Amino acid sequence: NAGVTQTPKFQVLKTGQSMTLQCAQDMNHNSMYWYRQDPGMGLRLIYYSASEGTTDKGEVPNGYNVSRLNKREFSLRLESAAPSQTSVYFCASSTWTGFNEQFFGPGTRLTVL
Amino acid sequence: QKEVEQDPGPLSVPEGAIVSLNCTYSNSAFQYFMWYRQYSRKGPELLMYTYSSGNKEDGRFTAQVDKSSKYISLFIRDSQPSDSATYLCAMSPSNNAGNMLTFGGGTRLMVKP
Numbered sequence: 001n002a003g004v005t006q007t008p009k010f011q012v013l014k015t016g017q018s019m020t021l022q023c024a025q026d027m028n029h030n031s032m033y034w035y036r037q038d039p040g041m042g043l044r045l046i047y048y049s050a051s052e053g054t055t056d057k058g059e060v061p062n063g064y065n066v067s068r069l070n071k072r073e074f075s076l077r078l079e080s081a082a083p084s085q086t087s088v089y090f091c092a093s094s095t096w097t098g099f100n101e102q103f104f105g106p107g108t109r110l111t112v113l
Numbered sequence: 114q115k116e117v118e119q120d121p122g123p124l125s126v127p128e129g130a131i132v133s134l135n136c137t138y139s140n141s142a143f144q145y146f147m148w149y150r151q152y153s154r155k156g157p158e159l160l161m162y163t164y165s166s167g168n169k170e171d172g173r174f175t176a177q178v179d180k181s182s183k184y185i186s187l188f189i190r191d192s193q194p195s196d197s198a199t200y201l202c203a204m205s206p207s208n209n210a211g212n213m214l215t216f217g218g219g220t221r222l223m224v225k226p
Contacts (some may be wrong), residue, residue: 005203040121040216041218042117042219043201043216045213045214046212058213090157095226096208099162100208100212103159104158105156
């Protein structure tokens with residue numbers, strides 16, 4: 001099992017460009033999440049999908065959109081990138097087995113110039 | 114003021130030392146408390162979780178929760194260089210599918226041989 005995979009690993013954008021971050025999990029998990037991590041800020045939830053077909057805003061959703069394409073895949077789109085979106089983005093997935101443990105991907109490092 | 118506060122460190126200790134990592138929080142609704150370990154340029158991985166107050170031990174790791182003081186701790190006994198990482202506390206009011214976690218900013222730990 002690959003677990004949670006994310007593409008790309010690195011990306012540099014210019015202000016105003018758009019891009020989609022891809023995430024896939026092979027653990028048959030129901031819930032998926034997108035976080036951003038900035039120095040000293042910990043991880044902050046952008047959007048999550050509790051189950052296939054549903055998405056909800058997290059703590060910092062402005063400037064982002066998401067699509068739960070199917071049970072395996074959850075993408076994050078930046079329509080018009082801004083320097084404030086320079087961050088490391090993590091995707092996670094979970095399923096309830098007594099405890100809702102979230103498994104994280106390796107991250108995407110995004111720089112917006 | 115952030116909901117979850119964590120000293121960013123870095124905390125530098127000699128191999129074999131006992132390490133104490135701490136978080137304070139302000140939201141009395143938090144019931145589930147987690148510690149994640151994050152190696153450099155990797156995604157976080159769950160170390161331990163506890164529900165409500167009390168202690169939980171797993172090998173060299175002990176998690177403590179004091180809800181009356183809104184204070185949680187992670188103790189690492191006989192620390193090893195392989196424990197060098199950033200440790201993130203996380204909390205949630207529930208254990209439901211799609212539950213939102215609130216993270217601390219992380220403490221960077223360095224264990225010197």
